Amino acid sequence: MSASGDLFAAGTPAPLAERLRPHRVDEVVGQQHLLGPGKVLRMAVERKQLHSMILWGPPGVGKTTLARLLAESSGLPFIAISAVLGGVKDIREAVEQARIQGQAVVFVDEVHRFNKAQQDAFLPHVESGLFVFIGATTENPSFEVNAALLSRARVHVLQSLSEDEQRQLLARGAQAMRVALDGPSGDALLAWADGDARRLLNAVEAVAQGGEPITPELVLQVLGSRQRRFDKGGDSFYDQLSAFHKSVRGSDPDAAIYWLVRMLDGGADGKVLSRRMLAIAAEDVGLADPRALQLTVAAAETFERLGSPEGELALAEAALYLAVAPKSNAGYLALKAARALVEADGARPVPLHLRNAPTKLMKQLGAGAEYRYAHDEPDAFAAGQRYLPEGLEAQRFYEPNERGLEAKIAEKLRRLRESNAQAGVG
Structure with a gap:
């Protein structure tokens, strides 16, 4: 833990980034959505009414600097804790120091690294107003900051510099x-x-x-070679993975290949990307083009064998194919609808004609007696035979669209349902 003051001993030249650290809010570069005229943090400074907050943003956008300037502009002592190096002892010292000074700003860098108990230690003192809490994090506070602490602090999102x-x-x-x-x-x-x-x-x-x-x-x-801001386990990765998925779903091959390369270039595991593409093939392409799933499986196996960089071409080809393929989420919707019904509905019995009859007793009870073998019927379709439990005969889960192969599937289902209707089944 350290109080506000010089970070370097006398005579030791500070790094350029430290020497150029702003001394006033007006000198801050960027974050005008928070610091511009009439914006929330500008008004807090002007009114000297600082509130507890979480500053969430990528590295190097000024979270620590901003916290320090907010404290100074409000006339409050600044007490800094690093969650990487600190612990409960540092929290206790900060609380004691705030009591001695009357009130202070307690700044916790990398607050997401504190566990639940450590984060909870701030709650009574934030509640009592002993200090203003400012936490800085590169991770999504919704996942990494306790709900109790989050409810007592406002989240301000810092943006990358233009x-x-x-x-x-x-x-x-x-x-x-x-x-x-x-x-x-x-x-x-x-x-x-x-x-x-x-x-x-x-x-x-x-x-x-x-x-x-x-x-x-x-x-x-x-x-050395260019460094890119990329966190394989954090929001940056999942944001890019989301952009990739939505680009493929939106049938934009250029955006799809761009985000794929961005992730590979940043060090993403190709196996993770291939698993996401398998999900896309099943969820977003579906039966509109069943070959998409086969091709993606082949691409995943190819990458498994070749690794990077040779196997990346297979991933790229799969991404491009998925992007240009016809799209259907009818299978996904059918599964979702069926799950919802099964969870809400009772355990309906299997219709008697669909039951297995491996024993003489089962046959005597009529199991399978009225079952019609589809291959013995015209066009291998037993018109009028029911397969859903009683009371669910009119249920529809799968409704294919008119794109790709599903257009032919939809036409076939229409013909089969017409045959059922003629046979007296809706």
């Missing part, structure tokens, strides 16, 4: 380091930082220290 906002930071960094970062060299730094302001300023400092003219080649030489 390209223009990143260029503002780049200009500040270049001025501080007294270097020129225009044109391709600046573009290379922006691409390497991938929207992370802290990473951008650290990169500027790294390439400027050698005193050489900064070129894209120097950026690559000093920093």
Whole structure:
């Protein structure tokens, strides 16, 4: 735990990102949806009425800086706790320090790393107003922050910096380091930082220290290959996976291949992606094109054998095929409707004519007696025979659409149902 103050010993040069940390809210780059005129945090600063909150956003967008500035603008001491390194002892010390100072802002970085008991330790003090709680997290608070704590804090979503906002930071960094970062060299730094302001300023400092003219080649030489913000287990991954699924469902092959490559490039496991495509083939393509599931199974097996990067081509081909295939969720809806009925309905008996008759007694009781063998009927269809339990004869779960193979399935079902109607079955 640390109170507000210098983070580095006297005489030790602080990193550029720390030296350029804003000292006033007006100096913050980005987050104007929260800090612009009339916006919620701007009004909290102007009125000096700070509320407990969760700052949720990707790395390097200013969560810690914003929390510190909010405390300073409200005239409250700033007490910082790192959930990565801290524990219950640090929480107790923060509570005691807040009691001594009258009131304070207690800032918890990476609050999602605290367990339920640790998060619960803040509740009575937030409730009593002893301190204003500000938590910072890169993870979805709905999943990672206790409901009790979440109900006592407002969630503010911080956004990734736009390209223009990143260029503002780049200009500040270049001025501080007294270097020129225009044109391709600046573009290379922006691409390497991938929207992370802290990473951008650290990169500027790294390439400027050698005193050489900064070129894209120097950026690559000093920093290495481009880094992308991607969390294989967090919201970034699941957001991209969602975008991929919806692009395929929406029949956009270009968007589908883009999101697939974004995830593969970020280090996503191809096996996870192939499993999602198997779900798409079954749920969104369905019987409109049964070959889609077969092709996706083959792609998954190919990737299993070849791995990356060779097996990625099979995943790409499956993604493209799924995107351009005719779509039907009729199978998914049929399963959902049948499940809903089975859960709500009673255990209806199997109709007597459909029951098995392996013994003489079962035959004497009439099991299977009136069953008509479909292969012995015209067109292998026993018109008028019922297969659902009594009372559910008119039930319809599967309603194929008019796309792809399902158009032919729909036409066949219409003919069969007409035959049933002529035989006296609705």
